[in-house]
Amino acid sequence: MTARFVLVPASYVYLLREGDAGTEVLLQLRQGTPYMDGHWAAAAAGHVERGETAYDAARREAVEELGVTDLALEFAFTMQRTQHADAIDERVDWFFTARSWSGEPRVVEPDKAASIGWFPLTSLPDPMVPHEAHALAHLSSGNAYLTFGF
Template sequence: MSFVLVPASYVYLLREGADGTEVLLQLRQGTPYMDGHWAAAAAGHVERGETAYDAARREAAEELGVTDVGLEFAFTMQRTQHAEAIDERVDWFFTARTWAGEPRVVEPEKCAEIRWCPLDRLPEPMVPHEAYALAHLFSDTAYLTFGWQA
């Protein structure tokens, strides 16, 4: 049995709203993973030869139509969905408060809508590991794990 590690980058665009910090989220649709759940407005696998930063910039352009994203590294998450570590994920999470262009749904076949949501009142249902990530966004924790029993 082989071991697979799947890398991905996530971008949380942030802005100050009337009631505090808001994050831009997407409602997933038409995908094989977590349809009907809220998730980062821009995220995806890191491709061969690409850095996590490059993947984050590419995903922001492909999924939201924004460029010149002022990425700030938030943390890395290692996660699994199995009792044995066969298919594990490593996720790099970034935030950005500056970008060029107006965020919009570029891939309507994968995204039903995007919405600015207060960080302290996230919509339901959320992709579970992303809800966990957003709960730790300003914790100064550089490394998180998800999916292992305590």
């Protein structure tokens, strides 16, 4: 019998706005975390907790990390990903966008984020968390399901 793998769920929120160079996305520069410090990532993202929907996790993370509420969440796609040749620890990520919310986005957890910034989708900062760069490259593709790392 094949051993079952662990599936880790997470939700990501990309706040979007129109800027001079087209659509912009709000990103955070990770710091003080065990994963991808010094890389740019979704300004709000995190694991889905037991008994929580992906939508609820997205809303919770937006409050916890950016201090914004009342997001008009739009489902973008789901991504299945792994970092291994063998399926040991796989992830399923739900990506959402929002073009309206209440409050001014700010760094609420300075121990986890050095800063936040708006970037045109056509000119993302470097370095980016690799699977998020892949996600943002496909944001307008219309694909409901993406994979990364297989």
